[in-house]
Amino acid sequence: MKFMDLVLKRFSCRKFQNRPVEREKIIKCIEAARYAPSACNSQPWRFIIVDDPELKDRLAKTAISGIYGVINRFLPTAPAIIVIFADKEKFIAQVGGKVMGTDYYLIDIGIACEHLVLQATELGLATCYIGYFNEKGIKKLLGIPQKYKVILLMAIGYPDSIYTEENVKEMKIKNRKKLKDILYFNKFCSD
Ligand SMILES: Cc1cc2nc3c(=O)[nH]c(=O)nc-3n(C[C@H](O)[C@H](O)[C@H](O)COP(=O)(O)O)c2cc1C
Numbered sequence: 001m002k003f004m005d006l007v008l009k010r011f012s013c014r015k016f017q018n019r020p021v022e023r024e025k026i027i028k029c030i031e032a033a034r035y036a037p038s039a040c041n042s043q044p045w046r047f048i049i050v051d052d053p054e055l056k057d058r059l060a061k062t063a064i065s066g067i068y069g070v071i072n073r074f075l076p077t078a079p080a081i082i083v084i085f086a087d088k089e090k091f092i093a094q095v096g097g098k099v100m101g102t103d104y105y106l107i108d109i110g111i112a113c114e115h116l117v118l119q120a121t122e123l124g125l126a127t128c129y130i131g132y133f134n135e136k137g138i139k140k141l142l143g144i145p146q147k148y149k150v151i152l153l154m155a156i157g158y159p160d161s162i163y164t165e166e167n168v169k170e171m172k173i174k175n176r177k178k179l180k181d182i183l184y185f186n187k188f189c190s191d
Contacts, residue, residue, distance in 0.1 A: 013157070033119075048082070049082055
C-alpha cells in the first residue's frame with residue numbers, strides 16, 4: 001500500500017467487530033512502534049496488551065469509570081486494549097527537555113503510537129487513541145508501579161462494517177484544516 005493511502009485509511013474506530021485479534025498481529029504493531037525514533041534514543045515507551053476478555057472488560061470499565069465516562073463509552077466493544085506507559089523517572093532526554101520546555105517523552109510516545117496504528121491499519125485492523133481515562137484505576141488493576149505514567153490507551157480490533165473505505169476517506173478529508181491554513185513558506189504569515 002502506498003504511504004498516503006495508508007495515512008488516509010487510518011481513522012479513529014469507535015465500533016468494533018466482536019472478533020478477537022490475533023496476538024501475532026498486535027505484536028507486529030508493537031514491533032513497528034519499537035523502531036520509532038526518540039529523543040536521545042531513550043525509548044521511554046512500555047506496552048501492556050490486554051486481550052484476555054474478562055480482564056479487558058474490567059480494564060475498559062475502569063478506564064471509563066466516574067468522571068471519565070463522559071466520553072469513550074464505546075471502549076468495552078474493543079476486543080483488545082494496549083496500555084501505553086512511560087517511566088517518569090528515567091527520561092534521559094529530561095535535561096534538554098527542561099531547557100526547551102518540551103516534554104520529549106510525550107513526543108516519543110506519540111511517534112511510536114503512530115507507527116503502531118499505521119502498522120495496524122496495514123494489517124486490516126482499526127484503532128482509536130484514548131487520552132482521557134482513569135489512570136489511577138488502571139495502574140491499580142494492572143499492577144503498574146507508581147513511577148510509571150500511563151500516557152495513552154489504544155483500542156484495537158477489526159472495524160465494524162459501518163466503516164467503508166470511502167466513508168472514512170471522505171470524513172477525513174472533510175475534517176482536516178486546509179493546507180493553506182497551516183502551511184507557510186519561508187516566514188510566518190498572519191491572515
Ligand atoms: C493523543 C490523542 C488522544 C485522543 N483521545 C481520544 C479519546 O479519549 N477518545 C476518542 O474517542 N478519541 C480520541 N482521540 C482521537 C481523535 O479524536 C481523532 O484522532 C481526531 O478526531 C481525528 O480523527 P481521525 O483519527 O479519525 O482521523 C485521540 C487522539 C489523540 C492523537
